[in-house]
Amino acid sequence: MMKIIRKMLSFFDTKDKKKLLGLLLGFLLVGLVEMACVASIAPFVAVVSQPEIIHNNAHLHHFYQFLDLGSEHRFMAFLGVTVFAFVILGNIFSAIMLWLLMRFSFSQGGKLSTRLLKQYLLEPYAFYLTNNRSEMTKTILSDVFKVILGVLINGMQAITKLLVIVCIFVLLMFVDPILALSVSSVLGGAYVGFYLLLSRKMARAGSIASLINAKQYQIVNETLGVIKEIKVLKREGAFLTKFRQVAEKYAKVESVSYIIPQLTRYTVEAIAFAGILLIVIYLMKVKADISQLLPLLALYALAGYRLLPPMQQVFTGLSLVKFHAQSLEILSNALKEKHLSLDWQSQTLSQLHFSNSIALKNIAFAYPNTQQAAINDISIHIAKNTTVGFVGTTGSGKTTTVDIILGLLIPTIGQIEIDGEPLSLALLNRWQQNLGYVPQSIYLTDDSVMNNIAIGVPPELINEEAVVRAAKLANLHDFITQEMAQGYNTCVGEGGIRLSGGQRQRIGIARALYHDPEVLIFDEATSALDGETEQVIIKSIKELAKQKTIIIIAHRLTTVKDCDCIYFFEKGKIIDQGTFADLANNNSKFRKIANLA
The missing domain is CATH 3.40.50.300 (P-loop containing nucleotide triphosphate hydrolases)
Incomplete structure (x- = not known):
């Protein structure tokens, strides 16, 4: 549990930790009011059942004389109003503190979601090539909510109710230490035993629920992503069945987090009822006068009424914290990811202009967790206001090369030069603005x-x-x-x-x-268009070529016919370069791609 608390606190800055401490102090005040409420009931019941006790009890008699209300009935009424006032005051304080807790918690949820999205935005482009977007969506929207509602709010409520329990226990210790220890041991021991017995089951169920929830997000994203094909092929039923199966599993596992605490509650209530019977038997044995028993019984009845709900809430809160601990682990890991910390406020930066050329010098790049390089020994020279084309079969390295020019990938070997000067990481944002x-x-x-x-x-x-x-x-x-x-x-x-x-x-x-x-990059920008529309786009590109440096990746070579230079890629290397006519005349592989063979 301490590990969970440390992880939760790691999300807060100093200001928020102070607010959290203020909330705990506020809930301590609520506990003291609850204690006063319980303490005030015994004198009231004692006076109602035995009015003569006003004069026989030194403390009550002194208080009676101090108030000087004129009659015993007025004194009883005053005690009754006092009890009622403490009850109302306790409820008002509890409502205020609950409002403050919810406001603080959901505010933290907004901060965490924003911080997490910021974290993902700052990740290098390569991160998105190896991580599932459905997982990221789930983490931002679902796991944050589960951490706030399941860990922070439940954890805070468990702590605050524990404070209430401690205050009431202290009061009972003053009245009758043996009974206080006996009652607390029985009820507290029952809850502690159930927690130790079931906490692992709750944690395991929470981990399974997190995995199934991720699958739900994935299926929904995939379904809505291909909705047109689903409609045409009439596959709605198949996707619905796929989702229903996962949703039913999720509902079954999620229900564990609510069923277990409630089942425990009924068991402990039975134990509490048995305990009350034993207390009555004990008190009747040691104190024969029933009139003397009533105030003490009233005290313990009210104490039980006040103790059982917070004990149940402590148990439920801690159980739900365990259940949602996996979401906390996911958030903690996500926020620990190392990333290339580049300032995204790039719109405020000036563009990195160039006068002569862009050059790639002996570039090589391998994707994370792969041994083979995606591109190797790539050298390209692009003069300003010229149009170049990158062509080749799928997987030949065209897109990887363009991603390096875009600054999305950092070369493993080699460098980019702008007007003969190396493009450093410090200049990357300004380059991307161009x-x-x-x-x-x-x-x-x-x-x-x-x-x-x-x-x-x-x-x-x-x-x-x-x-x-x-x-x-x-x-x-x-x-x-x-x-x-x-x-x-x-x-x-x-x-x-x-x-x-x-x-x-x-x-x-x-x-x-x-x-x-100054530089425009078209990544197969016309491959999904019909021939007529493609010609319109090609015309737009030709007009832009008069004033921009243009790089075109193409499978359909109609878009690169007028390029000043075409680079022909194969298996991560440039195997040829030249104008369209040069390559068509001299390279059989290029002719095959261009349907000119």
């Missing part, structure tokens, strides 16, 4: 055309002139202003579902041009 990237598949958010072109820029900071300029360069402006009902404010739907493939691609080009980069 790049525009158009992927094969353009992802559009369910937002306006303007916000999609200037993606990631806060609406109040969007440069509308830059948006229009980028749209014009992408041959998109006339379509937006003439055919879209709300122009640049038209919503494109999730994934751009309301647009054609060519329109989505041109928004992707406009997005790449928004910050006016």
Whole structure:
């Protein structure tokens, strides 16, 4: 349990730890009020059952004279109001502290989710090649919630209820130490025994639940990701069955976290009832006068009423902490990941301009956990305002080379030079500001055309002139202003579902041009388009080539026919280079790819 507490505290800064300490002190005050409430009931019951005790008991008589209320009935009423006031005060304090606890806890949840997303955003691109996005989504949205609700809130409530128990126990020790120790030993021993017996089962069930929950996220993401194919092939039933099987397993395991504490509660309540009977028998044996027994019985009845719920809450809280400990472990590991700490506030940086050329010198790169290099001895020279093409079969190294130029991957061997100067890590952010990237598949958010072109820029900071300029360069402006009902404010739907493939691609080009980069990289940007739409995009690329340095990755070689130089990749190496005509005439493998053989 101490390990769990240390991990939980590691998520908080000094300010939050002080708030946590303040909450604990507040709950200690609640415990003291609870103790006062229990303590006040005995004098009240004693006076009601034996009014003469007011004069026989020195403490009560002195208090009676001090108040000077005029009659015994008024004194009894005062004691009754006092008991009621303590009950109300305890409930008010408890409600206030619960509100503060929930506010603090869910605030921490927001901070943790944000911190975790920040952590993932700061990870190098290679991290995303080896980690499941469904797992990351689950960690941010589900595991954080489980840690806050299952570990922090339940843990804090267990601690605070433990404080209440201690305060009431101290009171009972003053009244009758033997009975206090006996009752606490029986009830406390029962809960401790059940906890030791069941905590491992709860922890194991929590680990299994975490794995199954990850599978649920994966299935949902996969299902919604291929919804079009599912609809066409009528595979809804198969995916639904797949999810139902996992969801039923998750529900079964998750139910353990609620069933076990409740079953324990019924067992301990039976033990408590038996204990009360034994107490009555004991008190009747040592004190024959029933009128003398009533105040003490009332005290223990109220103490039992106050003790059993917090004891149950302590047990339930600690059990749920154990159940959700796996989520805490996942968060702890995720936040310990080492990453290349580059400042993402790159939009505030100036671009790293170049005057002459970009050069790759003897570049080699191997992906993590692989022995064979993805590319080896890659040397490329790209003059400013020229267009070059990277061609080759799938897996030949084209995309890896482009990812290195984009600064997403760091070469294992070799370096990039800008105007003859090495591109250092310190300059990488500024270099990326001078790049525009158009992927094969353009992802559009369910937002306006303007916000999609200037993606990631806060609406109040969007440069509308830059948006229009980028749209014009992408041959998109006339379509937006003439055919879209709300122009640049038209919503494109999730994934751009309301647009054609060519329109989505041109928004992707406009997005790449928004910050006016000197280098544009097209990663098979026309491979998913029909021939006519492809020609429109190729025309846009040709017009851009007059003022930009362009790099094109292509499988269909129609987009690279006019390139100044084409690099032909095979098995991670460049095996040939030249113009389209040179390669078509002199390289049989290239002719085969170009369907010219």
